[in-house]
Amino acid sequence: MTESPGATPCPGAFARAWAKAVSGTSYLPMTQAQLEALLDRLTGQLAGALLTEPFDLRAGHRVGAELVAAHIASAEGLGRTVEVIQLRLVRDLGLVAEDVEDRMARLLAAVATGYARALRDRTLDEQESIRRAAMRARTQAERALRASEARFRHQATHDPLTGLPNRTLFTERLAAALNEPGRGAQRVGVCFLDLDRFKVVNDTLGHQIGDLLLATVAERLRKAMGEHLVARLGGDEFVILVEHTAGTDDMVAVAETALAAVRTPALVDGHELQISASIGIVERQVAGANPTDLMRAADSTLHWAKSAGGARWSLYDAERNQRELARYALSAAIPAALERGEFYLDYQPLTSLRDGSLVGVEALVRWRHPELGVLRPDSFIGLAEETGLIVQLGGWVLAEACREAEAWSAGGVAAPFVSVNLAVRQVHRPGLVQEVRALLRQTGLPPERLQLEITESTMMSTAEEPVRALRVLADLGVRIAIDDFGTGYSNLAYLRDLPVTELKVAGEFVAGLRSPSVGRTDERILASLVSLAHALDLTVTAEGVETAGQAERLRAIGCDAAQGWHFGRPAPADRILARIR
């Protein structure tokens, strides 16, 4: 390197000018001083390249690449660099060479080339790196999504309280077990389990304890059932799916195991809880079974176990189920049958034991069913009471009895009273008094010729309204009889408060009178009842009298009247009345 004799070279000034030129063209992660130091070093390389023989392009390339590596890496950075080198390098450094212009052009070309190459490489690297990052982020997001979907699926198919599969999962598994191809000949079973009186735990110890108990029961069932699916359907209802059974014995064994698991006393939050469960078992061939029917069957079977007292299993019985279904169908048909006039009344005589006269008749409803023939009350009254249809039916019976009975006095003979059964719901219904009063007015039947029969259980409730209603009716002159006396609670207290006219003693006591030895106790009970009733100014009618012997003994006891086959079976009114005319 030779120095120009005319000018004062100043390499520092060039580097400073260069630094100023590139500042702000892109972000430079360094101080101005660091930048100047870097560019000062590169200035030396440029000066060397300009003067070295032979000219080496690679020196220019290196400078360009170093600029990019130092993040002076924008288009503006290159433009300003070219400009400042061209304008100031030779002058500021006092460089002298023969072909300096030619060399300068080649040097700038080399710097630009090196710069562009390095920038291109860096750009491609960065692009690759950000794409890789995006891909990785996407993979991760998808993995997280799958995990969350699995979690969501688990949440959607499990019960949060017990961690057991829920109804959704159970239904899926049951459907899968029933629809699996080639399984038609195999058998499948379900145990529908419900805790007995679980509500009591919730009501007395609180829902928190109830929940803990459910969790305990769930855990026990899960352990006891091994590979069989145990699901919680909700509340205290659990279900066990046995996908392969050889017959009902297998299912009974499963049910016994489940009952035993529940029966063990559980220590829950300091309370030792003894609980039992009821189970409905359904076991059948896969072919022809569908989940809905199977679960419905399991549900009704569970109710059989419940109504038998709980703490037991019941096995599904198709015939029993059929009977129940038929009963339900029958009860549902009552309103339409009333409209079509399919009901009618038979009457059974109530006969005086003193003189054999007909004192009254009990109205008994009959259903002339278009397909099943004449039905007796025991085949439809029970369900009518459960469903509430008894109010409508009982109302019709009462009205019809009043209507018919009024006509009986036409002959001028002392007409018998008509005795009509009132169901619990009818007595507890507001408006009973108005209903009876309106009937008596419409039909013209004298009140004393109407007797209402209520059962002891009707009076078990503490409600005052029914008592008041009966008292009003009694004041009108209507007779009030207690039906089936002696079979219920036989609480004598209400006899004091109630305006009762008559006790009807249940047939059980009368039945005992048929054999002299066995009947001794019954006879004493009856005798006591009769004397009690008479002391209270009540009359006594014995029900279910079938023989002359029974009648004789009842008369001896002092019983007032009797009813039963011995005195006449239920029959249409005209047949009964024919006897007294």
Place this chain on the structure above:
Amino acid sequence: MQRPDWAPDTIDIERPSVARMYDYYLGGSHNFAADRAAAQAMVAAVPEAPLMAQANRAFLRRAVHHLADAGIRQFLDIGSGIPTVGNVHEIAQQLDPQSRVVYVDVDPVAVAHSREILAGNEQAAVVQEDLRNPEAILAHPDVRKLLDLSQPVAVMVVAVLHFVSDDDRPAELLRTLRDALAPGSYLVLSQASDDGRSEDERAEAERVYRRTDNPLWVRSRAELTALFDGFELLDPGVVWVPEWRPDTPESAEDAERAVFMGGVGRLGD
């Protein structure tokens, strides 16, 4: 079916990301076409945008330098973005290789990229979390592992708070962070400011950022100063970022063109 709230984000590189737009302003190529289009639209509206990013990055560098010189060896950088040129761990670990740095960003791509850059660096980590969820940041296992909160930490909230709306209560977010810090800790804060901007410019910038997942919330010097509640502001207070302890007097010229204001506060003993 409605997506449950714990379902993860999806990655959509067709939507611009503020982290990658920032990289573009800094001259990087860690960005996609959508990011560049949005960044260019921003530049058309606010020509200083690249300058803003560069000035802010230089502020970050000077602040970290200063704090490292003051003895800080733990850094929590929230809203770190694409950690390319001149990032906190580069600066801090250059001064002391034992300096520990945790980056936090909400952008999954930025986080994945940071993870790649930090691979093998035992003293640095990245966490995907949102500034608006400071409890989760403080409780994150990686934060707990690398940072000892009983010792001073520098919390960097640099160029990110303008993406947090007033509804998200930035003062409360900062207070939650502050309450977790030991005396002698620092808060480094900067964000876009509207001091001296025309309505048109502000509306245009907000319109551009509305296309990203992050609309823009500019704040005044007074508002920013209030955010240092509980901290002692170091000189020169909250200023245009080029004015914060510049390397040379010239580099602080035309400072308001940088749009970002910032400052550094120290948590007293």
